[in-house]
Amino acid sequence: MTRHRSWQPWLVLFFSLGIFTVAHADDLPNLSLQTKQGGLHLNELRGQVVYLDFWASWCVPCRKSFPWMNDMHQRYSKDGLKIVAINLDKEVNLAKQFLTEYPANFTVAYDPEGLSAEKFKVQAMPSSYLIDRQGKLHSTHLGFKEKDTAAMEAAIKSLLAK
Amino acid sequence: MQLKTKPKPIRKTLAMATATLLGHVTHIGTANAESNPWEIDTAVMSYQENGRVSVLEPVIRMREDKGDDKFFTLKLVVDTLSGASPNGAIPTNSPQTFSGPSGSSSYPIAANTVPLDPNFHDTRYAINAEWEQPAGDARHSIYGLSFSTETDYQSLGASATYNFDFNNKNTTLTTGASFSGDSVQPLGGKPVAFAVVPASTGGGGGGGEDEGGGGGETSFHVNKRVVDLLLGVTQVMGRKDLIQLNFNYGKESGYLNDPYKLLSVVDNTGALITAVAPDSPYIYEKRPDSRNRTALYSRWSHQFGSDVLRLSYRYYSDSWGIRSNTLDMHYRLELGERFFLEPHLRSYKQTAADFYHTSLLNTEVATLDYASADYRLADMTTKTVGLKFGWLVGKHSEAGIRVETITQQAQPSRVIGIQSQQDLLPTVKATMVQLNYRFLF
Amino acid sequence: MLLRSIYKTSVLLALLALSACSFQPVQPWERDILAQKKMQLEPYPLDAALDEHTYFSKEASRGGAGVGGGGCGCN
Numbered sequence: 063m064t065r066h067r068s069w070q071p072w073l074v075l076f077f078s079l080g081i082f083t084v085a086h087a088d089d090l091p092n093l094s095l096q097t098k099q100g101g102l103h104l105n106e107l108r109g110q111v112v113y114l115d116f117w118a119s120w121c122v123p124c125r126k127s128f129p130w131m132n133d134m135h136q137r138y139s140k141d142g143l144k145i146v147a148i149n150l151d152k153e154v155n156l157a158k159q160f161l162t163e164y165p166a167n168f169t170v171a172y173d174p175e176g177l178s179a180e181k182f183k184v185q186a187m188p189s190s191y192l193i194d195r196q197g198k199l200h201s202t203h204l205g206f207k208e209k210d211t212a213a214m215e216a217a218i219k220s221l222l223a224k
Numbered sequence: 225m226q227l228k229t230k231p232k233p234i235r236k237t238l239a240m241a242t243a244t245l246l247g248h249v250t251h252i253g254t255a256n257a258e259s260n261p262w263e264i265d266t267a268v269m270s271y272q273e274n275g276r277v278s279v280l281e282p283v284i285r286m287r288e289d290k291g292d293d294k295f296f297t298l299k300l301v302v303d304t305l306s307g308a309s310p311n312g313a314i315p316t317n318s319p320q321t322f323s324g325p326s327g328s329s330s331y332p333i334a335a336n337t338v339p340l341d342p343n344f345h346d347t348r349y350a351i352n353a354e355w356e357q358p359a360g361d362a363r364h365s366i367y368g369l370s371f372s373t374e375t376d377y378q379s380l381g382a383s384a385t386y387n388f389d390f391n392n393k394n395t396t397l398t399t400g401a402s403f404s405g406d407s408v409q410p411l412g413g414k415p416v417a418f419a420v421v422p423a424s425t426g427g428g429g430g431g432g433e434d435e436g437g438g439g440g441e442t443s444f445h446v447n448k449r450v451v452d453l454l455l456g457v458t459q460v461m462g463r464k465d466l467i468q469l470n471f472n473y474g475k476e477s478g479y480l481n482d483p484y485k486l487l488s489v490v491d492n493t494g495a496l497i498t499a500v501a502p503d504s505p506y507i508y509e510k511r512p513d514s515r516n517r518t519a520l521y522s523r524w525s526h527q528f529g530s531d532v533l534r535l536s537y538r539y540y541s542d543s544w545g546i547r548s549n550t551l552d553m554h555y556r557l558e559l560g561e562r563f564f565l566e567p568h569l570r571s572y573k574q575t576a577a578d579f580y581h582t583s584l585l586n587t588e589v590a591t592l593d594y595a596s597a598d599y600r601l602a603d604m605t606t607k608t609v610g611l612k613f614g615w616l617v618g619k620h621s622e623a624g625i626r627v628e629t630i631t632q633q634a635q636p637s638r639v640i641g642i643q644s645q646q647d648l649l650p651t652v653k654a655t656m657v658q659l660n661y662r663f664l665f
Numbered sequence: 666m667l668l669r670s671i672y673k674t675s676v677l678l679a680l681l682a683l684s685a686c687s688f689q690p691v692q693p694w695e696r697d698i699l700a701q702k703k704m705q706l707e708p709y710p711l712d713a714a715l716d717e718h719t720y721f722s723k724e725a726s727r728g729g730a731g732v733g734g735g736g737c738g739c740n
Contacts (some may be wrong), residue, residue, distance in 0.1 A: 120700040126291075150694035178693045185392065187693050207292040267711040271719060281718075283711055303718070303737075348737055368733040377738030385732060394690050402689075402732035454732045458706070460691050463698050468706055472728040521729030525704050532703045540726040548726040556703055574725055601725050626712065632723060658715065 090191075090199050091181040095148060095171035100187075102171060105197060107144050112193040116179055121159035121187040122163040127206040128164040134218060135168040141222045142195070145169060146163045150176050190214075196223045256330070258622060260664035265289040276652065277307035277344060292363065296357040296661040301372075303348040308340035309504070312485040312597035313506055314583050315339065315646045316496055322486075322506070323422060340651060341484060348374035362389040385454075398456035398470070398530040399510075406448040410483030417510030420590065421486055425514055439638040446479035472521065477514040485509045487597045488583040494641030497586050504556045507589065509596040511579065517542035532556040543580035547645055562616045568628065570608035577601040582636035599649050602634040610656070624660035629653065 093104040104112070115131065117124040128147075135145050145168035149157040154173050161170065173179070182191060186204040192214070194200050200221055203214060264286050271279040285299040311322060313333075320333045324343045334341040350372035359365040368383040381404030385633035387395045408414075415421075456470035474652075486506040491497040523536035536548040549572070556566045579594035580601040610628030617623050632652040639648065683716050691699065698704055713730070721727050722739035 092667075116694065118694060118697060120697045152695075152697060161723075176692065176694050179692065186692055187696070189693075204295075209292050248676065265711050269715050284717065301716075311734075350737075352733075354733070370733065372736060372737060377736075379736035381733070381736065383733035392693055393696075394689060400732035404736050405735045406738075419669065448736070449737060452728060452732045460699060462689055463691055463695055464704075466699060466704060466706060470729055470731075474728050517726075517728060519726070519729035523706055523730075525697055525706055525711070527701075527704060533677055534706075535706075536730075538726070538729045542726075544725075546725045548724070550726065572720070572724060572726075577725065578699070600723060606720070606724060624709075630719075630723075634675060656719070658712070660709070660711065 075146045090193065090197065093148075093178045093181065095146070095173065095178065097146075097169055097171045099169075101147065102169065104146075106144075107193075109195055110136075110142045110144040111195055111218060112191075113143060113145045114182075114191040114193060115188055116150060116182070116184050116190070117188045118148055118150045119138065119156040120151075123206040124188045125160075125164055126188075126208070127188055128166060130206075130211055132165075132216065138218060138222060139168075143218060143222060146171055147172050148178050150164050150179055150184075156189065157214070194216055195224060211214065228535075237399070256336075259291045261291075261661070262665050263289075265662045267658055268658045269656060270573075271654060271656045273654040277287035277305055277309055277315045293356075293358045295354075297356070298354075299352040299354075301348070301352075303350065303374075304346075305348070306345045309344050309484075311339050311341040312487055312509065312599075313339040314488045314490075314597075314643065314648055315643060317642065318346055318604050321502075333557065343655040346374050346376075347437060348372055348377075349377075351607075359386065359566060361456070362393070363387060367395035368402075376409045376411055377406065379404050381405070381520050383452075394460040396458040398454065398458065400452075400456075404450045404451075406450065406478075408446050408448060408479050408483070410446075414479075415481075415483050415508040416505050417481065418595070421506040422507060423504040441534075442653040443622065448476065448480060450474065450476045453549075466525045466550070468521075468523050470519075470521040470637070472519040474517045474519075475514065476517075477502040480511045480513060480515060481509055482511075482596070482598055483508075485596060485598045487581065487595055489586050489589060489643065490583045490640055490643070491586055492641065494583075494639075494643040499593045511596055512544065512594055515543055519664060530558045540574075545576070546574055546602070548572065548574035556614075564614045566612040566614065568608065568610035568612065568626075570606070570610075572606040572608075576603045576635075576637055580637050581636060583640065583643065585640070599634040602637065604634040605634060607631045620665070621663035624658075626656070626658040628656040628658075630656060634658070643657070 090104075095102045095104070096196050102115070113131070113134065115127065117127065131147065134143065139145075147166060147168060148171045150173055151157045154172050154174055157170075158171065182189070188206050190203045192200045192203070201217060203210065264284070266282075266284045268282040269279070270616045271281070281301065281303045283299065283301045285297065287295055287297045289295055296476040303491055313320065314324070315333075315336055315338045317335055320339060321330055321334050322329045322333065322339060322341065322598050324341065328342065331342055350370065352368065352370045354366055354368045356364060356366045362490070364387050370379070370381040370383075372379045381402060382402065383400060383402035385400035389395070390397065409628055452472060452474040454470055454472045456468060458466065458468045461467055484509075486507055489497055489505050489507060517540065519538055519540045521536065521538045523534065526533045532555075534553045534554040534556075536550075538548075540548040540550070550570070552568075552570045554568050556564050558564050577596065578595055578599070579592070581595050582597055582602070584592070608628055610626060612624055612626040614622065614624040630653070633653075634649040636643075637647045702708050707730075716738070717730070718739075722737070
């Protein structure tokens with residue numbers, strides 16, 4: 063996988079050529095997100111395993127996913143897991159109210175316009191996308207169910223081990 | 225890499241302040257987190273008709289979120305009815321006497337008064353359980369079991385509903401079926417249809433069976449079966465609009481009579497007439513033993529600002545010749561963040577069953593296949609005006625009080641001779657008061 | 666007059682149903698309002714069940730909203 067090891071120069075080249083950009087990047091659109099810490103670009107997270115979550119304050123299963131994501135963050139962030147939970151509330155204040163009840167230790171980004179969800183063609187709330195260290199989509203997950211967490215954790219571990 | 229957070233109290237205060245600014249942020253509807261898997265919904269309803277029946281009905285509904293989109297719901301209802309109900313006979317210009325349904329008591333009715341049977345006292349207990357679970361991707365199923373029992377009636381039912389989501393959940397197709405097997409044990413036996421009601425002997429008279437002179441149908445237990453099929457489409461019309469269209473076909477068969485309803489037999493002057501001297505001028509009713517019904521039902525929920533309008537319309541038609549239109553409207557008016565007022569209007573109009581007769585001519589008795597004088601089968605309108613006040617007590621609890629008035633006006637199928645001096649079917653007015661309390665734990 | 670208003674409403678509802686073909690689809694992340702309890706078709710199931718029971722006892726029509734529930738020998 064030498065192609066991926068040296069992805070940055072390649073990407074620069076593709077961008078400068080103005081072609082192949084769509085064909086490359088393993089079909090994953092890049093995202094520029096607003097977080098508390100400022101801007102965050104998805105493609106800058108290469109090298110880490112990214113768990114990208116789309117959520118909203120009104121979404122019931124999202125409440126259940128937060129403690130689990132905190133758990134994953136606590137256990138695997140040192141190994142290179144990066145959890146980014148993109149909030150899609152139209153009113154950012156509702157998201158902040160939610161976070162007082164369900165605090166997040168991982169990175170929360172805000173996209174009230176829903177552009178990121180549109181780019182990722184989000185099918186359900188919540189939806190999560192597991193991306194490997196090479197920036198390649200490993201799996202997507204619709205909804206949040208307790209019974210699926212073991213498999214999701216196993217997938218995270220296997221990607222971290224690569 | 226913990227995120228930097230401001231000290232909690234300030235954050236909380238800010239959040240509350242912003243919530244207040246936004247207003248109308250109702251969390252209770254969706255706040256069924258894993259820490260509060262039970263939703264307990266309770267209500268008690270009191271229904272009081274002017275001079276007729278009164279009903280006291282407490283209900284509790286418990287719904288458990290079992291996780292992974294599975295839900296268990298249990299509903300218990302106690303329905304205590306007492307008071308007087310029309311027995312079907314017409315008011316006349318002289319006093320009348322009737323034997324009670326059990327034959328154990330008789331009751332006098334004053335002249336120019338609608339005959340009401342005062343012996344209605346019954347308590348109905350009902351239990352309803354439901355299990356809801358996902359059935360693969362974008363579909364879920366709901367299975368239900370119900371049982372109810374009262375003195376003279378038992379019902380055992382089962383239902384299944386499947387919902388299929390399409391189109392990013394913007395469209396849902398619903399199919400449902402239910403069956404119930406009911407058992408009726410008329411007090412005093414099953415009256416023989418069209419049999420002459422025994423004359424009241426002032427307290428000791430027998431019931432309807434045997435003495436009716438018919439075929440000696442002494443069975444104390446008759447059955448009724450009800451099957452319903454439903455096909456529906458729910459469509460999201462926009463961020464603030466939800467619409468549903470349902471088609472419902474139902475078939476009832478078996479014993480569909482009301483064993484306590486009579487018909488007055490009159491001559492062509494409109495006066496009561498007795499065929500044979502000791503007998504009474506009243507006969508038992510007879511309805512067909514099957515009924516096919518269809519209902520087309522649509523409803524719409526729309527949000528105006530933060531208020532919500534819910535509108536529904538139903539067209540109903542059945543093989544007994546009844547057609548009805550029902551229009552129902554709720555408007556939830558938000559009063560700040562914690563309170564709401566919800567006016568309710570309902571308008572119902574039905575045409576009479578083909579065999580509805582306010583009274584029967586003595587010459588008709590032998591020629592008719594079916595006849596009933598139950599005003600609920602007459603040409604009728606019902607108007608309901610109600611108001612609900614809701615209070616979001618806390619994040620996980622909500623209370624409400626609802627007051628409604630219900631006005632029913634039925635039309636006689638025919639007014640014969642001197643019957644025009646009577647108010648054959650007086651307006652029925654009822655008041656309903658209901659208290660609600662709902663909480664999560 | 667009642668009938669006229671009823672027909673008007675049914676025409677309105679039918680038009681709404683037809684316009685479903687041309688509506689703007691709502692994305693999964695845009696369901697904030699639809700997720701509210703008060704926007705459900707039956708936000709207060711007990712109210713609906715009690716009403717249904719009352720009118721089942723007092724009128725000759727039944728059905729339409731769903732299946733299930735139980736029977737009664739109502740007077």
